[in-house]
Amino acid sequence: MSPKVRKAIYPGSFDPITNGHVDTIRRLVSLYDELIVLVANSSDKKYLFSANERVELVKRSLQAISGVKVNSHNGLTVEYAKEVGASVIIRGLRAVADFEYEMAMANMNKHLDREIETLIVFADPQYTFVSSRLVKGVSAHTIEKLEGLVPSAVLEAMKNKVRGT
Ligand code: ADP
Numbered sequence: 481m482s483p484k485v486r487k488a489i490y491p492g493s494f495d496p497i498t499n500g501h502v503d504t505i506r507r508l509v510s511l512y513d514e515l516i517v518l519v520a521n522s523s524d525k526k527y528l529f530s531a532n533e534r535v536e537l538v539k540r541s542l543q544a545i546s547g548v549k550v551n552s553h554n555g556l557t558v559e560y561a562k563e564v565g566a567s568v569i570i571r572g573l574r575a576v577a578d579f580e581y582e583m584a585m586a587n588m589n590k591h592l593d594r595e596i597e598t599l600i601v602f603a604d605p606q607y608t609f610v611s612s613r614l615v616k617g618v619s620a621h622t623i624e625k626l627e628g629l630v631p632s633a634v635l636e637a638m639k640n641k642v643r644g645t
Contacts, residue, residue: 485514487512487513487566488508488511488512488516488568488570489518489564489568489569490505490516490518490569491517491518491553491560491571492517492519492520493520493522494537495528495616496528496529496537496612496616496638497537497612497634498607498629498630498631499607499629499630499631500603500607500611502541502545503604504570504601504604505517505542509546509548514547514566515548515549516548516549516550516566517538517548517549517550518552519534519535519552520552520557522554523554528616528641529641533637534552535552537631540631541631541633541634556592557569557589558589567595568596568597568598568599569597569598569599570598570601571585571598572600572602573601574602574603574608574609574610574611582600585598586598615629615630615638619638619642623635623638
């Protein structure tokens with residue numbers, strides 16, 4: 481019998497990916513045989529970056545980390561997990577403000593599929609204030625000040641968005 485492959489999924493909007501996400505991914509990668517960063521695409525959300533752009537930015541931002549797969553998905557995360565044989569979904573927690581949403585989502589996913597476990601990873605303290613939403617808000621006024629908070633590929637993409645190129 482072949483040994484069991486430990487596969488985990490780290491799903492999110494990644495609109496755009498931040499250094500908080502990258503840090504979490506870096507810490508997780510050695511814990512699993514396969515880590516899949518899943519760029520979610522939901523029809524009822526409005527994104528700054530298209531699904532393709534978000535996947536591309538995630539890939540470019542994770543170039544230095546080996547052993548991570550990047551994919552995008554339109555449906556339920558638990559269905560994707562089942563499809564690829566992953567039994568763990570990982571989410572991040574920055575502060576108490578994240579807690580209720582993450583707990584509701586973990587419980588809903590448990591309701592949808594009891595065999596898939598959600599694990600929570602705390603954000604590194606230096607990134608607890610970093611969110612894609614705030615990054616987008618600030619980017620409308622200054623992009624230079626976002627250095628250190630988002631990967632350089634994201635800085636570049638945000639400059640292009642602001643310029644409309
Ligand atoms: P979603 O729209 O699904 O919440 P996000 O891309 O905003 O997608 O976040 C994906 C996951 O990453 C969430 O679990 C979120 O709590 C976590 N996360 C967001 N920002 C950070 C950060 N700065 N540090 C660590 N984890 C984070």
